[in-house]
Amino acid sequence: MIFDRIKSLDAILATAEKKGLHRSLGAFQLTMLGIGAVIGTGIFVLTSEAAQKAGPGMLLSFVVAGFVCAVAALCYSELASMVPVSGSAYTYTYAVTGELLAWMVGWALILEYAVGASAVAVGWSNHLVGLLDGIGFHIPAAFRNADALMAHMYLAFGATPSADLQTAMNTGGYINVPAIVVVGFVTWLLVIGTTESARVNAVLVAVKILALTVFVALTIPVLNGAHFGGPNEPFLPTGTTGVLGAAASIFFAYVGFDAVSTAAEETKNPQRNVPIGLIGSLAICTIFYLLVASGAIGAIGAQPVMGLNGLPLNPGSPELAGRCASIIASGAMEPIVCSKEALVHVLTVINWPVIGRLVGLAAVIALPSVVLMMMFGQTRVFFTMARDGLLPEKLASIHPKFRTPHVVTIVTGIAAAFAAAMLPVGKLADYSNAGTLFAFFMVAVSVMVLRKTDPGRTRPFRTPGVWIVAPLAIVGCVGLYVSLPLTAILVLPGWGAIGLLIYFLYSRSRSHVGRGIVDVVDDPSMLPETAKPLD
Numbered sequence: 001m002i003f004d005r006i007k008s009l010d011a012i013l014a015t016a017e018k019k020g021l022h023r024s025l026g027a028f029q030l031t032m033l034g035i036g037a038v039i040g041t042g043i044f045v046l047t048s049e050a051a052q053k054a055g056p057g058m059l060l061s062f063v064v065a066g067f068v069c070a071v072a073a074l075c076y077s078e079l080a081s082m083v084p085v086s087g088s089a090y091t092y093t094y095a096v097t098g099e100l101l102a103w104m105v106g107w108a109l110i111l112e113y114a115v116g117a118s119a120v121a122v123g124w125s126n127h128l129v130g131l132l133d134g135i136g137f138h139i140p141a142a143f144r145n146a147d148a149l150m151a152h153m154y155l156a157f158g159a160t161p162s163a164d165l166q167t168a169m170n171t172g173g174y175i176n177v178p179a180i181v182v183v184g185f186v187t188w189l190l191v192i193g194t195t196e197s198a199r200v201n202a203v204l205v206a207v208k209i210l211a212l213t214v215f216v217a218l219t220i221p222v223l224n225g226a227h228f229g230g231p232n233e234p235f236l237p238t239g240t241t242g243v244l245g246a247a248a249s250i251f252f253a254y255v256g257f258d259a260v261s262t263a264a265e266e267t268k269n270p271q272r273n274v275p276i277g278l279i280g281s282l283a284i285c286t287i288f289y290l291l292v293a294s295g296a297i298g299a300i301g302a303q304p305v306m307g308l309n310g311l312p313l314n315p316g317s318p319e320l321a322g323r324c325a326s327i328i329a330s331g332a333m334e335p336i337v338c339s340k341e342a343l344v345h346v347l348t349v350i351n352w353p354v355i356g357r358l359v360g361l362a363a364v365i366a367l368p369s370v371v372l373m374m375m376f377g378q379t380r381v382f383f384t385m386a387r388d389g390l391l392p393e394k395l396a397s398i399h400p401k402f403r404t405p406h407v408v409t410i411v412t413g414i415a416a417a418f419a420a421a422m423l424p425v426g427k428l429a430d431y432s433n434a435g436t437l438f439a440f441f442m443v444a445v446s447v448m449v450l451r452k453t454d455p456g457r458t459r460p461f462r463t464p465g466v467w468i469v470a471p472l473a474i475v476g477c478v479g480l481y482v483s484l485p486l487t488a489i490l491v492l493p494g495w496g497a498i499g500l501l502i503y504f505l506y507s508r509s510r511s512h513v514g515r516g517i518v519d520v521v522d523d524p525s526m527l528p529e530t531a532k533p534l535d
Helices: 009-018 027-038 041-082 089-096 099-134 147-156 163-171 177-192 194-222 239-253 270-300 318-329 342-349 353-387 406-422 425-453 466-482 486-510
Strands: none
Touching: 027 194, 027 270, 027 353, 041 099, 041 239, 041 270, 041 342, 041 353, 041 425, 041 466, 089 099, 089 353, 089 425, 099 177, 099 353, 099 406, 099 425, 099 486, 147 163, 147 318, 163 318, 177 353, 177 406, 194 270, 194 342, 194 353, 239 425, 239 466, 270 342, 342 353, 353 406, 425 466, 425 486, 466 486
C-alpha cells in the first residue's frame, strides 16, 4: 500500500524535541514575520499585473483572494497550534493522510516558497533599477531583466513574430543581476541566524508600513470616481473572468502568512503565539491592500492595455513589454499596467515625484524582508523533510555556531537566484500560486480528517465552524487554481510528476517511517532507534 505510512502526531512532536531548533520567537515577532512576508509582494510588485487582468475590478480580486486566505488561515491556526513544529502543510499532511501525499505537499511548497522568493526578488530588482535611474546611475539594459531572453524563447517555441516582440528584443535584457544579488544577501542573512533575521525583518516591516501609509495619505484626497467606472473606464473591463484571473494571481499577495506556521518550532509558547501571528498579520495586510489599491486606481486609473485583437495582453509577456515600450516612446503617459514600480509611478503622475522616489527607496529597503520570509519557509520545509529521511540527511545539518540549517539554506538560495535571473515576476508569482493552492487545499482536508480521527486531542486553537470554513477553503483553492493561466495550471502536475519519480526512486526506501525509525516522547535517554537496513 502506498498510503500506509502515517507518522503519528506524537512521533512528530518527539522528533521536533529530539532534533529541534532553538525557540526564540514571540507573538510580536511572528506577526512582524507574517506582515513582512505578505505586505510588499502584491502591493509593490503585482499591482500592475492585477490591473492588466481586471482593471479597477482588481479591488474585488483582493477581496476574493483575501477571503480564501482567511478561511485557510483558520485551518492553519488549528493545526499549527496542535503541531508546533517546522514543516507547515507538509507536517500536517504526514500526520493525517500519510507519507506520499505529505511528500507531494512538501514538493509543492517548493513552488510556493522558493519560486515565490524569486518573484519578489524580481520585483525588488525593478524598484532598484528605477531608483538608480532617478539618480542618474543606469544599470545596462542587458542586466536589468530577461524580457529580451523571453522574447527569443517565445519565437523559438513557435510564437508569431510581431512588432511587440521585436520591441521587447530591442529594449529588454537577458539576465536579472540585481535579483541575484538580493537572493544572495538574504541567503547569507538566514545562515547567520533566525533571531537576527527576525530583528532585521521587524525594522524592514516598519519602513514598509510607513511608505504605504504615506502613499494612502497622498492618493486618497485626489481620488477620481470616474476611474472606478466612468464612461470610458469600465469597472470590470474584462468581466468576471478577469476578476477571478486577477484574484488567482493576486493570491500571491497574501502568500506568506502561512510561513508563520513554519516557524512554530522556533516559537516560544507556540499554542498561543502562532494563531496570533497568522490571523493578526493577515488582518493587517488586508486593510492595507484595499486602501493602497483604491488609492492607485482612483489617482490615475487602471485600465488594461489591449492587443491588436482587442483583448488584454498577457501580464509578463514579451508582447506587453513591447507594447508598453511603444506607448512610452510615443510620449503618452505610461499606464499603470506598464510600470514595473506601480506605486512610485502613481505618485510621480500626481506630482509627488520626490515622495515617489522615497517610496521606491522604501521598497528597495523593505522587499528583502519578503524574500527572507519566503526562503525562511522553504528552508524549514526542506529541513523537516530531510529530518524525516525523505531528502538527503545532509540537508538537515545544523550549523555548529549559528544553529541554523545552513546547507539547505544555501541550496535554496542557489535555486531561487537562478529562477529570479531568468523569469518575469508575473509568471513566477503564478507558478508559486499553483503550489500554494495545493498546500492550502491539503491543510483544509487535514483539519477535517483530524476532527474525525483524533477528536480527543487538545486543540489550543479550534477553527470556528470547521465544517463550513474548511469546505469553503477547499472550494476557494480549487476555484482560484482553475483561474490561473494555463501554463501555471500545468506547472503543478508537471512538477508533481518529477516529485513522484524522486519519491519512488530515492525517498521511499530511505524514509524513517518506512524503515521503522520512530521517535518517542517517553525516551529521556534518546537511545538510537533500531531500523530496517537500506535496500
